[in-house]
Amino acid sequence: MKVLVAGAGIGGLCLAHGLLGAGVDVRVLEREDDPHSRYQGFRIALNEHGLAALRACLPERLHTLLEAVTGPMAGERLVLDQRLRELRRLGAVDEGVATDRHVLRQLLLAGLGDRVEFGKPVVGYEERADGTVEAHLGDGGSAVGDLLVGADGVGSAVRRRLLPAAEVVTVPGNAVLGRTPLTERFAALVPGFGTVVHGSGVSMLLGRMEFRRPPRRAAAELAPDVRLPDTGSYLRWVVMLPGPVPAEPEGWEAVHGELLALLDGWHPDLVDLVRGADVVNSSPLTVRYAKPVPHWGSTRRVTLLGDAIHPMPPSGGQGANTALRDAALLTRSLAAVQRGEAELRSAVEEYERRMLDYGFAAVAESMERLPDFTPTR
Ligand SMILES: Cc1cc2nc3c(=O)[nH]c(=O)nc-3n(C[C@H](O)[C@H](O)[C@H](O)COP(=O)(O)OP(=O)(O)OC[C@H]3O[C@@H](n4cnc5c(N)ncnc54)[C@H](O)[C@@H]3O)c2cc1C
Incomplete structure (x- = not known):
């Protein structure tokens, strides 16, 4: 069996590992030109579902390294004012x-x-009479497999073709996401799991990313063939604004200046936190979510996973965890097909029905939690 995966994000790559482990031939087609071509260095909280999925799909030799590049996340959740x-x-x-x-x-x-090919955006697909599926690529080429998995994130081209009526909604208001190297002074702002600061019309969410071991060094010691980035521990912050980001995001400088103006009168630790932002890893953030979709009836040679089907606001800390859970569940379904114990269409449909169930439950929970983070005027 040959599986094409559109998108080398968190979910698509986890699926690729799981499928390879099960002996399935897999080809991942990624839009970006290389693995570093886009800002993407924010903190992700991994819960029991995400961790279990990663352990189930990744080869065992990478488990210790995975553990080493995580950090603690437990304790009290504080709500503070701007002072x-x-x-x-x-x-x-x-x-x-x-x-x-x-x-x-x-x-x-x-x-x-x-197996991961960069610079290969999937722009559409055709289900062929012989029961295979052909993915059309942005460079004019194509790829053929038994199944195409759209793991291509919130703007999914695969979803647009499979479910043209599925709605993705942008949450009103706006946010700026940033990170600042962790110092003792900034660490004190988050003594536990996380801290929310409510100012008038603006709120700020703070979370600590404190690696147990520096990622590059941990890789060199635990899995020398793996090269991890030289990322230091940091404090992640998200400033939630009731309206659009004040300046058009022409560049970080404009946004940063406007943001500092909004924090006028805030505690100096918070102002300096934003002032000291790591520019490469800070940017405006659009929050989106999907309206629930019922199962589409007849299962095709195409399915979806992660943000491509159930994007949700980061307020629930569940988007990546749910994408990973999808990857592990789909791996189990397709492994049974590979072993000859299940038929492809019914295995995919069973995956889809379960995934839609818990996926949209996670969207609803994340939406319920959003007001806790949204500023009041
Ligand atoms: C600030 C912030 C904080 C978050 N915190 C958490 C958290 O604490 N816990 C949590 O669980 N989740 C969190 N999330 C959500 C999480 O990041 C996403 O839900 C998760 O990355 C989704 O994984 P994915 O693989 O579905 O999509 P993505 O990781 O978005 O990957 C999609 C991939 O597909 C590629 N692609 C796009 N279009 C195409 C195409 N046409 N063809 C080929 N490739 C394509 C993209 O370049 C990308 O590599 C957070 C999100 C944000 C923004």
Whole structure:
């Protein structure tokens, strides 16, 4: 069996590992020109579903390295005002570990070699009379397989073709996402799981990304063939604004200047946190979510996974975890087909029905939690 995966993001790469482990031939087609060509270094909280999926799909030799490049994420969730006075406590949680999307993606690329092809956007597909599917690529080429998995994120070209009526909605208001190298002073802002700061008309979410071991060094020691980026620990912050980002995001300088103006009168630790932003990894952020879609009836040679089908706001910390859960579930379904124990169409349909169920439940939960993070005027 040959599976084509559109998108080398978190979900697509996890699936590729799982399928290779099950003996399935897999080819990943990625739009970006190379693995570093886009800003993507934000913190991701991995919960039990995400971690279990990664462990199920990644080869065992990478498990220790995965553990080494995570960081603790537990304790009290504080709500403070802009002068850092405590407003309330949301209670302690211990829900998993933190990792960095860019580091995780580099780890997920390990061992996949030329099975991942960069500069190959999937722009459409055709289901062929012989029961195979042909993915059309932006460079004019094509690829043929038994199944095409759209793991191509929130703007999915595969979803647009498969489910043209599926709606993805942009949440009103806007956000700026940034990160600043972790120092003792900034670490004190997040003593536990996370901190929310409510100012008038603006709120700020703070989370710590403190790697157990520096990623590059950990890779050199634990899996020398894997090269991880030299990313230092940082404090991740998201500034939520009630309206659009004040300046057109022509460049970080304009956004940064406007953001600092909005924080006038805020505690100096918060102002300096934003002032010290790592420019390459800070940018405006659009928050989107999908309206639920029922199962599309007849299963085809095409399916979807992760943000391509159920994008959700980051407020629930579930987007990547759900994409990884999809990858592990689809791996199990397709492994049974590979072993000759199941038929492809019914295995894919079973995956889709379960994925739609928990995927859209996660969207709903994330939407419910969004007001906790949204500023009041
Ligand atoms: C600020 C922020 C914080 C977050 N925090 C968390 C968190 O704590 N926990 C959590 O679980 N989730 C979190 N998320 C959500 C999480 O990042 C996403 O849900 C997750 O990355 C989705 O994975 P994916 O593989 O479906 O899509 P993506 O990771 O978006 O990957 C899609 C890939 O497809 C490629 N692509 C796009 N179009 C095409 C095409 N036409 N052809 C080929 N390739 C294409 C893209 O370049 C990309 O590489 C957060 C998101 C943000 C923005």
